[in-house]
Amino acid sequence: MSSANRAPQTSEELRAAILDRYEALSKRLQQIARYVLDEPNAVALETLAVIGERSGVQPSAIVRFAKAIGFDSASQMQKVIRDGLIAGSAVLGYSERVRQFSENTQARHGDRPADVLSEFVEGNVLALNNLRELINANDLRAAVDLIAEAETVYVVGFRRSLPVSSYLAYSLQQLNKRTVFVDGVGGLTRQQIQSIGRNDLLIDVSFHPYADETIQAVQTAIAHEAKVLSVSDSLVSPTAKPATLALQVKEAEIRKFRSLAATMCLVQAIVISYAFETAQQQARPRKTAASAKRRQVS
Template sequence: MTDAAPTTIDEFRSRLASVTDGLPKRLRQCADYIAANTDRIAVSTVAELASGADVPPSALMRFCQILGFSGFSEMQKLFRDAYAPGWPDYTTRLRNLKDSGAGSPSALLAEFVEAGRLSLEQLAKSADETALSQAVALLARADTLHVVGLRRAYPVASYLTYVLEKLAVPAILHDHAGRLDHRHALRPSDACIAITFAPYSDETLSLAQDARSRGLPVVGITDHLTSPIARLSSVVLTVPEVDFGAFRSLSATLALSLALAVAIGTARG
């Protein structure tokens, strides 16, 4: 109760977690609200936070003291010092880039950077952890992984295959080079990763279909749960990719693919 005040945000979080249980009703409301709105501490007043937590200001004051601070101000100082908004000089710079005129290379770069960043943020927010774990489990116990992705999904498919290979996971990239078809390489103990975005590529769907009818598990990486690949897949991973102009950044898709590959590599030991 009279411990020293947390001096870092990580310390703050663990203190918060350790103190939350065994707190009376009102103080618990404070703890819950603060945990869910940690980011607003730096820019709010006691009254604002208290009303958000639906408690009187005095309750919130007491709560700050329970965490070890002398009062609200001391707690706020921690967050104000650490405050680095999602736009330090980064946003300023983006703005400068864009200001150099619509259509200029710099402005385009700014747009694509922004599209990539948004995609990644949305991925973090919307990623389905359960599906991801299922996909890893499924793919980790397969012998060989068959990766397919064409057109704009091709860079992802090729990188995924590259990383899998580096991790000593047997993987075949079905790239349709020379219209050669390796679908007879699909063995029942294998698994398939199919990547496709609207407009969905027939060749990709066809390979997934083939894998499915041979009894291979199929993991689909696509843009929506309504994508045609969904019906063919055992597990579907959706990626909310933000386009700029007609082109998608692929940042989110690559991040997801990398995570998938490394998780598979780890699971296989």
């Protein structure tokens, strides 16, 4: 069996294989690929019938997907995912906890403001705890480095993503990082992003359904050979798939309203980490100069 068709041996290899072969898959298999990436614990633990029902496909399509990735069977794929989840057991029950939370919320479904607040707090706590396990430390480090190395940072995010993108642009500007906030005022999104170059970085924040303006901004950045840092709800979204680095966020959904707490927390962590990095870099020359002066005096 060639290396291209070799079955992934770990969950990380499976994730890489899906991302690598995603564009070559049919739309139906892409639908399954997204479900596997977004809900690995469900894929690992549920039957094919349940997985098919939740992902909107026939069980036979799941078998075809597994074989397209290199496995002999769907059960072989499930075992690889299950082994990976056991190694990172803190994330194992997240989807199940979310389902239990939704069921409990529907059962009590109080209409008092205090009840609504309690539901949002509980749902966001679940999402925030999952964020800590979901984001890889190396990816977080890489995100900070991308910002530090960029000559100019362009920030884009429309509709539901707008509060996050505007906060991110504001915070970077407060840190004296050269930043362009692509807000599309007057329909000028294309003009605002047009000057991006290979030494620049585009940070996009985008969730389903993905704004056309954000997708176009990502395409422009890539065409201009700029780096792209994508914050999205799926690793195979039209903004995350072509990105230099993609960070996936799973937000809480309460009473059909999706929160932004986890996304805002992630963005704040990135910005504050960049601020620490900048402060440390600025402190080094001062320490070097002070040491040299002391040597001269002595």
